Amino acid sequence: MNAIVELDEPTALELAAQMVESGTAPVDILEQCRNGMSIVGEKFESGDFFLSEMIMAAEIFNQVMDLIRPQLRKTTSESKGKIVFGTVEGDVHDIGKNIIIALLEAEGFEVIDLGVDVPPAMIVEAIKEHEPDIVGMSSLLTVAIESTKKTVDAIVEAGLREKVKIIIGGGRIDAYAAEYIKPDASSDNAAHGVRLCLEFMGGDKV
Amino acid sequence: MSTEHEELYSQRKERLDRASALKEPDRVPVTGGFGFFSAKYAGISHHEFLFDYEKASNAVIKTAVDFSYDTAGSVSRLGALPFTLAFLRDYDGLAPVWVNGPIHDILGVRYARFPGRELAEDAPFQFIGEEYMKVEEYDELIEDPRRYLVEKLLPRSCRSLENPGSSKAMASLFKWGVESRKSLEASRRLGAELKRLGFPSYSSGFSYAPLDFIGDYLRDVKNVLLDTFRVPEKIKQAAVAVGALIMEMNKIAAKTAPEGTRAFIPLHLNEYFSPKQYNEFYWPTLKQVALDLIDLGFIPLIFYEGYHDAHLETILELPKGKTVSKFEKTDLKKAKEIIGDHSCIIGGPPSSLFIGGTPAKMEEYVKNLMEDVKQGGGFIMSPSVSIPASAKPENVKALMDAVKKYGVY
Incomplete structure (x- = not known):
């Protein structure tokens, strides 16, 4: 999800809402968010992103999670720990x-x-x-x-x-x-x- | 003042002034910042340290004398900048406002938590930011920041001022004035006694970064950071408006401050920003406040909290020798390379080394640091924040011993 990496909150939330509406599986939405956050994490470690970008990214991620959490609960995904x-x-x-x-x-x-x-x-x-x-x-x-x-x-x-x-x-x-x-x-x-x-x-x- | 104390006083002052002016003193100066360590060391509780002026003063004196750094510590208290700014035009000079224990009891300050009140008897006080201003209120703040503080922030951030104009609110302000007088007198007595004992004061002025004011007192840190993405133009305008009020405060302070008074500016949001955001949202108004202070005859003593490595070059935009730069976690060697001949650097051991270290580790730390930053002067040793209550006294002593060993020019 490029919108997360670009910290484009309105676009990220709009895209997530559209995906939910069009019946995209919540695990797929989650997967995209994870990919986005993974890049965000890498950018933070390499010094491209600072704390303010991390806070914004986490805020977007949490809002998308709130959107898909009700559906996500019904499916079980394997936890890394x-x-x-x-x-x-x-x-x-x-x-x-x-x-x-x-x-x-x-x-x-x-x-x-x-x-x-x-x-x-x-x-x-x-x-x-x-x-x-x-x-x-x-x-x-x-x-x-x-x-x-x-x-x-x-x-x-x-x-x-x-x-x-x-x-x-x-x-x-x-x-x-x-x-x-x-x-x-x-x-x-x-x-x-x-x-x-x-x-x-x-x-x-x- | 006895001759011996007088001599110590002028030696220490000379040492601090030379280092601050980017010259080599006889040895690297070491400044106090004993914080709550003074309480623990003198055997009083944190509560007593914040509520009992006499016990607190005695603790500060005992610690200063026993460890004999180049400056003494001070009695801890929280800032109350919103009040200073709110009263600017209707008080004769700058209102002497801060929040200590008794004043917290009177005002019920929501952003403060005190030992023996909201916290355990022996915990340090805490500043807890909250969202006192809603994002929709930026226009109101920009329009007239002082009015916003008086009418909105003060009632929201103090339980006793919830209903402005009520007898409770008025009586609280009256009680506050009476208590401030007592506190101010205790503070003056302590200052005079420390001077008599040979301890100069390093900085007595104060100012603030405009965006930090918004983050600390109005929007809370997290919200102000999100605002830079969500309402970027509003936040820039708000920083300019608050900055104008802060500069109005500087001007009043300058009337009574001697030329060359160091004005302490603690930064909070600096390490959160990328260079791009720092230069867009934070630095322009901070720079303006710093230049304004310099014009007024102050030396800004800016405490760059956290990591400031990414923004070191911006310090070169301020005039050479007219600022002092204190760092917390920034790489001091790198700071010395970049700004070493431009602004005096203050830095030193982290809290963890005082708490968990040993005198040998402290010595090793000082030895290594001196190799990196001592050369050519312009360096002052100081705990990275302040000495924590649970510091081991032997480590506090070891810092001074090591500087005497490795910090001589």
């Missing part, structure tokens, strides 16, 4: 989280979004309930370095550390923070984060 995702305790910023979730969904992951300001206990509970392959934690604030560490520690204490891969990311998450928190992977770039998740799943796009 299950991810529990949230912004950590003490932080309510969700721009970063929402960008990577849009990219992950476009890539074919099943994402359980726990929202923002998520306490460690809630993430531990979500791991027990959903048995995800990956746990993703996002943040913006400096204080989140400590909350992310607390959450990883809580996962260790609950005896669940070996059951999941942990990826962390966000504004103040860098190599020093990762060394301190000890996740399986970290990134402050959403598109790179998606590639790391694919690697966890033994994916081909490395």
Whole structure:
């Protein structure tokens, strides 16, 4: 879908609506969106796109998803993996989280979004309930370095550390923070984060 | 001031001024930015740090004296630029407005969350942007931004001002004035005491990037970014209109600020934009504000938050030696290459290194950084944002020790 890559919101939404109306299978529409988002992700990683373009692309993607979701539920598509995702305790910023979730969904992951300001206990509970392959934690604030560490520690204490891969990311998450928190992977770039998740799943796009 | 403190004061001031003027001082200066670390270090809660002026001042003093950087920290408080701009024409000079704990209690500021109120006792305060202005209201803002702030933004962003003209709203403004006086006096006492102890203040002025004002206080970050795609012309006009109001503020500030006062401008949206968008939507009005400040005798001290690598060249469009550029995650070596002989650079260790690092790692960081940026002067060391509460004191000390070892000219 060129309209997504060109960030042409009116055209993208109009085309999606036309396709729905003309009976195009929702999985086919989804496939086109995924291709578009995949190019968007690549452009972001190569430095052609910046955050504002990512936010616009995610906004278009989410609107198209809202359009096709009712139909999409009826069909089952194979998931590339299950991810529990949230912004950590003490932080309510969700721009970063929402960008990577849009990219992950476009890539074919099943994402359980726990929202923002998520306490460690809630993430531990979500791991027990959903048995995800990956746990993703996002943040913006400096204080989140400590909350992310607390959450990883809580996962260790609950005896669940070996059951999941942990990826962390966000504004103040860098190599020093990762060394301190000890996740399986970290990134402050959403598109790179998606590639790391694919690697966890033994994916081909490395 | 004792002779020893007087000497320290002039040494530090000279060091900072020389580096800012792109010259080599005796060694690389190190500025405070102790933030909430002061509270933790002095053994008071974040709540006390924001609500109790005396305890907060004592914490700032203790931290400054014990770590002996070239500047002290300050008592944390949130900005209240919408009020400053709203009161511009009807206040004698610039209204001394900010949001600290007691003022937050009085006004019920919706964009602020404070420890011991909306947050746990020991959490740093937070600024939470929201969509206070609807996209349909751009024309109203462009037409008369000050009026929009007074009539729309203030009632929407403060619980106590919900009904303008009500006795609650008026009483709140009165209480706010009384509290501001107390807060201002505490702040002056602290400043005088720090000066007596030999700590110069690095910047006392303040200004803002017009588009950030729209993103932070009116539309919220995400919406303002989407607006650049959806209503590009409106957002450009709105930035110009808000910019005019900000420059009106600069002019009033200039009446009482000594020549050469550094005016701090923290940027927020800069790293979100591609160079094309930055130059189309963000930079023109920021540049105008910066040039205006320089004309008025200020030195803009611009904090380029996040990654600013893609926009470094634009700094060369401002006059040489008339600005100071603080960076957070930008590659400092690259910054030195591009703007090093044009604008003094401020930068240094990330929060994570203060929290999770060791003195040895801090030393290694400083050693490497000095190799990249020390040469020729024009560099000031500072924590990349501010020192976080959970920083290890030994790492805070290690920064200064390492600069004394590797930062001497």
